[in-house]
């Protein structure tokens with residue numbers, strides 16, 4: 358199995374290293390990832406400047422290609438141009454921090470997987486509920502490898518990405534996998550106001566996450582010690598509302 362690995366925390370993150378290392382047990386891994394932190398860039402693409410692919414070494418060996426672009430750029434460039442052979446699956450992560458609920462819309466990790474799905478590939482995103490660079494990635498890596506092996510055989514619809522979140526608890530306390538939906542959680546936005554040396558104010562986002570945690574949701578499953586796996590798709594249509602808007606059909610100013 359050929360596996361393309363990417364992320365949004367950058368090619369030098371501990372999470373992508375743990376993921377690539379674990380996935381080598383189940384396939385041939387190629388890493389193409391951003392050359393810097395790209396969290397919360399969503400599905401952004403680079404269109405007004407050129408992309409460069411720079412070989413990146415870790416622990417004295419070739420690890421992958423660092424791209425001066427976004428996670429979605431990495432998937433597009435890798436599959437269309439850089440890889441000599443098309444991958445069987447694409448795996449994004451392991452993200453430092455959960456990607457549950459509405460966070461999938463902001464997440465570069467999830468968007469990389471979504472881009473792969475839009476290009477016709479089986480894809481999943483993997484995240485750990487710990488932002489720390491020192492977090493233990495081993496359990497998340499083991500689950501990622503296990504799910505990667507099964508991903509081609511899962512009868513998921515072609516428009517669907519597997520969004521995996523692993524709780525940052527001792528691996529012996531993890532209860533296993535649970536299929537979930539995105540919770541209806543919310544962010545309470547807080548911008549800290551500070552002042553630069555010229556006494557001009559600047560603002561830095563530091564939101565507070567309020568996990569609602571409905572029974573069948575990803576946030577609840579994580580809180581209860583499960584690995585939450587959520588099938589998500591990009592169909593943003595609100596079909597019922599099309600009918601609601603049809604009262605405006607034919608309207609002209």
Ligand code: MN
Nearest residue numbers: 365366396452
């Ligand atoms: Mn990230």
